[in-house]
Amino acid sequence: MVRVGTVAALALAALLVAPNQARADEARPPLRIGSKRFTESLILGEIAVAVARAAGDAEVTHQEGLGGTAVVYRALEEGSIDVYPEYTGTIAEAILHDTGRPDLATIRKALAPRGLLVGDPLGFDNTYALAVPAAVARSRHLARISDLNAAPDLRFGLSHEFLGRTDGWPGLAESYGLHPSSVQGLDHGLAYEAIKGGSIDVTDVYSTDAKIGRYDLTVLAEDRRFFPSYEAVFLYREDAAKRSPRAFAAVSALAGRFDAATMIELNAKAEIDHCTFAGVAQEAVESRLGASVPGGQPSLGLRRGLLSGILSTIRTEGPRHLALTFGALVLSILVGLPLGILASRGRFLGRAILGAVGILQTIPSLALLCFFIPLLGTGPLPALCALFLYGLLPIARSTGAGIEAIPSSLLESAEALGLSPRATLFSIKLPLASRAILAGIKTCAVINVGTATLAAFIGAGGFGAPISMGLTLNDTTLILQGAIPSAGVALLAEGLFALLDRALIPKGLRLAESQENTPSPSEA
Amino acid sequence: MIALEGVSKRLGGKLILAPTTLTVAAKTTVALLGPSGCGKSTLLRLIIGLLTPDTGSVTVTGEVVTAASAPAIRRRVGYVIQDGGLFPHLTAGENASLMARHLGWERARIQDRLDELCELVRLDPPLLGRYPVELSGGQRQRVGLMRGLMLDPDLLLLDEPMGALDPIVRARLQEDLKGIFAALKKTVVLVTHDIGEAAYLAEDVVLMREGHILQRGALRDLATRPADQFVSDFLEAQRTPWQSEWSA
Numbered sequence: 144m145v146r147v148g149t150v151a152a153l154a155l156a157a158l159l160v161a162p163n164q165a166r167a168d169e170a171r172p173p174l175r176i177g178s179k180r181f182t183e184s185l186i187l188g189e190i191a192v193a194v195a196r197a198a199g200d201a202e203v204t205h206q207e208g209l210g211g212t213a214v215v216y217r218a219l220e221e222g223s224i225d226v227y228p229e230y231t232g233t234i235a236e237a238i239l240h241d242t243g244r245p246d247l248a249t250i251r252k253a254l255a256p257r258g259l260l261v262g263d264p265l266g267f268d269n270t271y272a273l274a275v276p277a278a279v280a281r282s283r284h285l286a287r288i289s290d291l292n293a294a295p296d297l298r299f300g301l302s303h304e305f306l307g308r309t310d311g312w313p314g315l316a317e318s319y320g321l322h323p324s325s326v327q328g329l330d331h332g333l334a335y336e337a338i339k340g341g342s343i344d345v346t347d348v349y350s351t352d353a354k355i356g357r358y359d360l361t362v363l364a365e366d367r368r369f370f371p372s373y374e375a376v377f378l379y380r381e382d383a384a385k386r387s388p389r390a391f392a393a394v395s396a397l398a399g400r401f402d403a404a405t406m407i408e409l410n411a412k413a414e415i416d417h418c419t420f421a422g423v424a425q426e427a428v429e430s431r432l433g434a435s436v437p438g439g440q441p442s443l444g445l446r447r448g449l450l451s452g453i454l455s456t457i458r459t460e461g462p463r464h465l466a467l468t469f470g471a472l473v474l475s476i477l478v479g480l481p482l483g484i485l486a487s488r489g490r491f492l493g494r495a496i497l498g499a500v501g502i503l504q505t506i507p508s509l510a511l512l513c514f515f516i517p518l519l520g521t522g523p524l525p526a527l528c529a530l531f532l533y534g535l536l537p538i539a540r541s542t543g544a545g546i547e548a549i550p551s552s553l554l555e556s557a558e559a560l561g562l563s564p565r566a567t568l569f570s571i572k573l574p575l576a577s578r579a580i581l582a583g584i585k586t587c588a589v590i591n592v593g594t595a596t597l598a599a600f601i602g603a604g605g606f607g608a609p610i611s612m613g614l615t616l617n618d619t620t621l622i623l624q625g626a627i628p629s630a631g632v633a634l635l636a637e638g639l640f641a642l643l644d645r646a647l648i649p650k651g652l653r654l655a656e657s658q659e660n661t662p663s664p665s666e667a
Numbered sequence: 668m669i670a671l672e673g674v675s676k677r678l679g680g681k682l683i684l685a686p687t688t689l690t691v692a693a694k695t696t697v698a699l700l701g702p703s704g705c706g707k708s709t710l711l712r713l714i715i716g717l718l719t720p721d722t723g724s725v726t727v728t729g730e731v732v733t734a735a736s737a738p739a740i741r742r743r744v745g746y747v748i749q750d751g752g753l754f755p756h757l758t759a760g761e762n763a764s765l766m767a768r769h770l771g772w773e774r775a776r777i778q779d780r781l782d783e784l785c786e787l788v789r790l791d792p793p794l795l796g797r798y799p800v801e802l803s804g805g806q807r808q809r810v811g812l813m814r815g816l817m818l819d820p821d822l823l824l825l826d827e828p829m830g831a832l833d834p835i836v837r838a839r840l841q842e843d844l845k846g847i848f849a850a851l852k853k854t855v856v857l858v859t860h861d862i863g864e865a866a867y868l869a870e871d872v873v874l875m876r877e878g879h880i881l882q883r884g885a886l887r888d889l890a891t892r893p894a895d896q897f898v899s900d901f902l903e904a905q906r907t908p909w910q911s912e913w914s915a
Contacts, residue, residue: 553754556748556753557754651799
């Protein structure tokens with residue numbers, strides 16, 4: 144027991160102290176740049192990293208691919224990141240809950256009391272838009288959405304979501320008085336192929352989609368401002384800006400340097416040409432800003448092939464993934480085992496304990512991960528806590544059930560011998576329940592290996608990092624780079640527990656199980 | 668040695684043992700006899716403190732059995748149940764020496780005591796390395812007896828010790844038990860539903876029914892001067908060979 148506790152404490156300490164230790168060695172203040180889990184945000188995050196690093200007055204790290212606005216904004220608010228790329232429309236709706244389309248000045252005023260600043264717009268808008276093939280735009284003289292009124296014969300192919308939202312097609316059509324002869328609903332993923340194949344002429348897009356450039360589409364200007372504006376800006380903490388003024392000056396200097404066409408091309412390099420985000424960012428900084436970025440890889444490095452990708456994932460994410468999985472497992476054992484023992488003491492207490500840990504189990508993993516951000520920030524610590532809580536139920540329940548399944552005659556024998564309750568627990572109950580307890584721990588370990596991949600959504604790293612990136616980029620190779628090692632660890636855990644069965648389950652119990660169906664030896 | 672004073676017990680609202688007064692003198696062997704559900708095992712459990720009496724008190728070797736005193740008293744009492752009650756995860760030797768190891772006996776002392784007991788209960792010493800599943804029913808019962816005797820208790824309580832054995836094994840173990848009782852001169856309380864076993868092993872028989880003691884004495888007295896109809900019915904039902912001679 145003591146040794147297991149030491150291992151857990153060390154694992155925890157390694158997770159918590161190591162990054163802090165590394166930072167403490169550096170004289171420069173840390174600057175943590177965040178990004179959301181989609182291509183454009185990741186590229187903008189890498190661009191900010193590149194210019195901030197070059198400024199030289201901050202130790203820059205990238206908390207990349209955080210899962211969604213709720214996660215990344217909470218991380219910014221409680222200070223586990225200092226800056227991230229955001230869109231004005233998202234700030235208004237998702238953060239300020241202001242549907243009145245506030246302008247940038249209003250947004251800045253609302254965020255100032257929270258110690259947050261909004262940079263100047265980068266120069267592009269990422270919002271709903273309508274696109275037509277460039278050839279059609281030229282021949283029909285289409286530049287603005289209102290121009291479509293002059294071409295009612297064009298076939299519209301719109302995504303189901305866009306068709307359904309009142310702030311989508313119905314509102315847009317009413318606002319512009321559009322009455323196309325043909326409007327067809329289709330899957331967003333198929334729209335580009337359909338328009339390329341000529342079966343539709345107009346579709347809804349996000350205005351910086353990677354495929355717009357490669358499929359040679361023209362985005363029509365939204366001249367009546369029906370859609371709210373989603374201008375890209377950097378959102379950052381005032382205190383961090385004061386700590387590293389040069390780095391923030393460099394990030395601020397990005398304002399106005401990225402138009403929609405540039406962003407479309409950068410997105411395409413990552414999504415279609417499979418370049419790394421850092422490579423795309425480095426090239427963008429060099430070509431757009433004429434600055435050279437020190438210490439970078441050769442520009443536009445391609446993402447790796449499957450095998451070398453797997454090896455590199457194991458090397459870079461393996462230790463973190465194993466520390467998360469097994470650190471949480473050890474903590475779950477340390478707490479779950481005593482809880483299970485307690486639960487076996489009384490029916491009411493048992494129900495209360497198992498009920499409470501059972502409720503934890505029903506919370507969706509991503510929600511539980513997000514719940515910890517205001518308390519513990521982003522990164523490995525909240526992930527460790529979430530995994531730990533998930534592990535409690537299988538271990539506590541199997542321990543309780545294992546002890547309750549011990550025949551009462553054996554417990555009475557122990558009592559009649561005069562064994563103390565403590566000795567009965569350690570010499571009789573736990574060994575007799577060992578099979579059930581180990582089964583619970585095994586379940587917990589296998590769940591942990593899988594659930595730990597979700598930890599990447601809150602910046603905890605691990606094998607989930609390439610998986611979430613692969614989902615973002617729709618890149619199967621990248622997904623497999625995380626999924627294969629993760630499955631490997633699950634298999635490894637299974638094998639390890641088969642060995643542990645032999646080591647930890649008393650021989651007499653194993654014999655009893657194997658001889659259950661064979662007759663006992665006759666009297667000598 | 669053992670004194671029960673007005674001891675009664677209800678379990679789940681049902682009267683298991685009516686207020687009962689019973690004494691067992693030192694170095695005697697008493698059999699608690701009766702049909703199943705008569706309260707004889709409950710009485711044994713009350714003696715060792717596995718159950719707490721609703722009324723009255725139990726005294727063992729001059730000490731009242733309470734929750735506080737029970738653990739110490741149990742170490743002076745050997746308790747053996749059907750099939751030995753052995754722990755499946757421990758070897759026969761580990762089962763027998765569990766309490767001695769718990770009390771911190773030295774290895775050599777434990778080994779000497781195990782050798783001594785093997786001879787007493789006629790168990791082949793190499794069998795001590797085996798697990799309960801690798802032993803026969805009779806062997807398990809002998810190991811259970813060793814465990815009960817390990818700390819050299821003053822008092823031995825046996826609850827249907829031969830209930831799970833076939834007749835030949837049973838007869839052999841009964842013979843050995845009689846020899847052991849004679850050799851050790853301990854106080855023994857034996858629970859059984861078998862008149863033959865009671866008569867063979869005990870000088871004193873306590874016949875019970877539905878939580879009451881009906882009659883106590885030598886079996887011959889019970890047969891020749893039954894306290895009530897049930898006593899003679901119970902004895903008759905088991906058709907012991909000598910019973911017909913006595914009543915004739």
